[in-house]
Amino acid sequence: MPGDTSLGDSFGDAQGDGPSGDGARPGRRALVLVENLSVPFDRRVWQECTTLRDAGWTVDVICPRGTKRDTEAEAVVDGVRIHRYPLRAATGGPAGYLREYGAALWHTLRLARKVGPVDVVHACNPPDLLFLPALWLKRHGARFVFDQHDLVPELYLSRFRRGEDLLYRAVCALERRTYRAADVVIATNESYRDVAVRRGGMAPEDVFVVRSAPDTDRFRPVPPEPELKRGKPHLLCYLGVMGPQDGVDYALRALAELRAVRTDWHAVFVGAGDTFDEMVELSRRLGLADQVEFTGRIPDEDLVRYLSTADVCLSPDPHNPLNDVSTMNKVLEYMVMGRPMVSFELKEARVSAGEAALYAPANDEAEFAKLVALLLDDPEQRARRGEIGRERVGGPLSWRNSQAALLAAYAAACAKDDENSKSKNSKAARRSRR
Template identity: 80%
Template structure:
């Protein structure tokens, strides 16, 4: 049975749109399929600052939001404000056929409940496993707040008509822990638009006089492993005896300042550069000049089962990768990466050194990675799964 496109409302709390690339790709896919697409999200600080805008046919409403700082108490204030603004703007959008909520947090089901009473179907787009995120980020164990996070996840699953998972590991959680039917869970892998990532002429000056450039791209939060990468680089210099490299860390996050301080503590500040967030053009310049890309996410309950966007984007740029051995990292990168035992910083350093000495292997790994994101892991395949999820929701 064919499904006529209708009106969709996408809810996002932790990033602005279109800065959130996965959500923006979903918006564009739905728009191209004939859906009327609305988005509610926070305002950015340096981009995506307009309160209301229509971009390429997608209507976006944004609200001011101060990101949490400190411990869990800060998130109560952040999430409370986000919920109030989201419900306020959802009323402005009016009746919709589908409300599509992207976590974290697992609180947007409350807005979905309001819209379901008006006839909407609810699609839960699970970007993160929040119980595992809590354990990995706060190191507080399975305390009262952890149990509360689990309860919110259960309620979100129960409210959802359809669940979108980012990989098979997340789908398994939705079925086993969330009690969803496998037929109501669709894997929509995050995948870069390959055409957006293309090599540009390498710029030797980005290497700051060194033969090699190492690159990290991504968020810098407590669970993202930038500290592991920095300690591995110190090991590369001090234990492996290699100082023929310059490293660039691209991105930002609430651990950014701490990571800059750690680089100074490790006496790496003359070889390590932190750019913050940069333009797409500058990103292509750095990645085109990089010899090895770093994916230092440590083994923890969240990272082991999560698909890392940085890995997908490295592969789209034909770059070889060094990663810790995580379940979903291996699924994503395959032979495009070398894997150190989980959280083993000295071994991570040795693998970097090996690749610096192996230009032919680096080129072969880069080609394998590019083929993966252009083929079996492409956004084209994810598009089909996304539209199938919408069809299932409104059938």
């Protein structure tokens, strides 16, 4: 919670509790760099920060300010000190991104100087530009942990669809430079780990899989509310970002196919993004305006109400170079709420959801609609698949396992620091004997 709590007071009670292991380093300091979202709104980053805090680390974060939340320039939230800078999101194509990223880099370097020396700098992409402040901190003794949230070359291909042009080659070069600077890489899944080893040239022992996992305090089922179905027997729900690569247009076209054969459902799309207005207009053009509701971003308690009432959830991310190998947060969030879902056939969607989902052939909207109808007509199958998802999130995909991997990554980074110190001491001793 924001306030004037001192770092010393905040950490006094944290060091003996929570996760422990090789990554527990009382008295050491980590600086987490984020450009894509504010903190603690970025749930994955916040889980990582609190895990490190509970392991005895002093944690600082540098990130942009939010628009409606996380608006303070500086705050201490649950013992983590957060330094925020103003940032205008990119508009108008590549020039807009250059302005955004240039401003972010300038503010990050400015605030990093204010924070001072740290033991580990932990940079979360996108963009693959945060290796620049990380290199400056490395010159002052820090180890660099690269937390790869997105494969930016694949993101570029999937979002902009411009092919392997000059900008694509530029983002590939920045990714290579980031790998080269990193002491340790954190990957969100095995597919990303494979890229770090194969394309990035990282040693396998220096790449750790830290899967994203839902916040079980945030996602707790509540009694369903039939009125959210707007008089229909069934509720369909989409949760997530609405960008060019997120497939909301695929979901809407699938729902148009579904509406042609049945109208016993209401659908709600929760979230916002670059294409929000475009998707609302597409819904109108497809004749879905009376059955499809767009809420924008909503408070957590309202989100939980919709998910608790939903009969089937939608994961319409189309098959493309990025989506096939990425772990979708919405998939895990549907699972923790015990909701069955329909997804397109994606490699990492199957790894996460397993039998909690039904899978349509890649980008086949008609088959997607048929699978939604199949689940609507089979309440026993819905319940079974929902329970499978809940068990997976509580077991092999739980944040407990990710905590252990995160602390192991930090232990490996610190071991490199210790090895370097021993090497320097050994060289100094040899020189003194001459």
